[in-house]
Amino acid sequence: MKYIIDNAKGIPAYLQLYRQVREDIIKGVYSFNDKLPSKRTIAGEAGVSTVTVEHAYALLCDEGYAQSKERSGYFVIFRVDDGFAGCETSKRSFNRTLSRKESDAKIEFPISVLTKTMRRVIADLDTTVLSRSPNSGCLELREEISRYLARSRGIEADAEQIIIGSGSEYLYGLIVELFGRSKKYAIEWPSYKKIEQVYRACDVAYEPLALGTDGIESSVLWASDANILHVSPYRSFPSGVSASASKRHEYLLWAEKNSRYIVEDDFESEFSVSKKPEETLFSTAKRDNVIYMNTFSKTISPGLRVGYMVLPKSLVSDFEQKLGFYSCTVPTYIQFVLAELISNGDFERHINRVRRHKRKEINVLKERQNQQKETDIKE
Numbered sequence: 001m002k003y004i005i006d007n008a009k010g011i012p013a014y015l016q017l018y019r020q021v022r023e024d025i026i027k028g029v030y031s032f033n034d035k036l037p038s039k040r041t042i043a044g045e046a047g048v049s050t051v052t053v054e055h056a057y058a059l060l061c062d063e064g065y066a067q068s069k070e071r072s073g074y075f076v077i078f079r080v081d082d083g084f085a086g087c088e089t090s091k092r093s094f095n096r097t098l099s100r101k102e103s104d105a106k107i108e109f110p111i112s113v114l115t116k117t118m119r120r121v122i123a124d125l126d127t128t129v130l131s132r133s134p135n136s137g138c139l140e141l142r143e144e145i146s147r148y149l150a151r152s153r154g155i156e157a158d159a160e161q162i163i164i165g166s167g168s169e170y171l172y173g174l175i176v177e178l179f180g181r182s183k184k185y186a187i188e189w190p191s192y193k194k195i196e197q198v199y200r201a202c203d204v205a206y207e208p209l210a211l212g213t214d215g216i217e218s219s220v221l222w223a224s225d226a227n228i229l230h231v232s233p234y235r236s237f238p239s240g241v242s243a244s245a246s247k248r249h250e251y252l253l254w255a256e257k258n259s260r261y262i263v264e265d266d267f268e269s270e271f272s273v274s275k276k277p278e279e280t281l282f283s284t285a286k287r288d289n290v291i292y293m294n295t296f297s298k299t300i301s302p303g304l305r306v307g308y309m310v311l312p313k314s315l316v317s318d319f320e321q322k323l324g325f326y327s328c329t330v331p332t333y334i335q336f337v338l339a340e341l342i343s344n345g346d347f348e349r350h351i352n353r354v355r356r357h358k359r360k361e362i363n364v365l366k367e368r369q370n371q372q373k374e375t376d377i378k379e
Helices: 014-025 037-048 050-063 111-130 138-153 168-179 193-201 218-222 245-259 312-322 332-343 346-378
Strands: 066-067 072-078 160-164 184-190 203-211 228-231 261-265 289-296 307-310
Touching: 014 037, 014 050, 037 050, 037 228, 050 066, 050 072, 111 346, 138 160, 138 307, 138 332, 138 346, 160 168, 168 261, 168 289, 168 307, 168 312, 184 193, 193 203, 193 218, 203 218, 218 245, 228 245, 245 261, 332 346
Parallel strands: 184 203, 184 228, 228 261, 261 289
Antiparallel strands: 066 072, 160 307, 289 307
């Protein structure tokens, strides 16, 4: 398989290579347990260094598409048919349950940066900050979110697809109103308690689906007759379970059956210690059937109750017709502050700072574990 690196794209070579090999794995060009071409072979064909290939392969391993075997090379561990009913399901066990405190980032957003931005917004916009927000949210913020998602998450979405709201719970309610109360929802179990509470308060049918070690257990998922699947593929709260690449693919296959939808509740993946942003269901879906959700409450401050969802293009018109009259619940001033934080780079600098801190913590922990092993061997 010939891989081509386009330097004019402005995308790092290792990311282009990663995406092309990943696509071949998903398409079945490389099947489960197949050995991937050697680093030297790929480097020669693509005109890149073996270090670039190694970086791309490392990302495939991080994402659960491949694994490295010492002195043997890289082998595919992704299986398209992993998720069908009748396949062996994973044992229901978790490393440990997360507490809300552990789930939160340990480095707070710099208050000096936040206050400086607030003052600048007031000085620059004057009374504009007191104006009424458009119902879907201020265009300035939605455009900044659109650009941010494109460059950092691989999500291509127009500003018109983005809806701003005061936190996830408010947006959950809008989703129920959008689809109607006759639909049935499937949620991870265990899951964030407010998801269940909102669906119960909205008086809609919902079904808890048991989590295994790599996501919802296959037999349970395929037995569900729900219309909408609500999942957090990365570090589902409170279990801490992340869906494997095969499991994420399975979720999408499930949704394709009978024209179902997925609500992707992505509250924490921006703080992943992976060398690349975590893959989203929205960006990999072949069909227009995933609603992506995220919140600034996690990345900036719990006191900042601002979230957003990205609708598939197929639902934009329905949303406008059914819910376009709803007023945006986030003050215009706060929206302009967030838009400025994203625009000037302070938002992404904070995320990178947290990720570096988490990587450092992991390295320190590994070093301590290695030292303990050496001590045990000596004794």
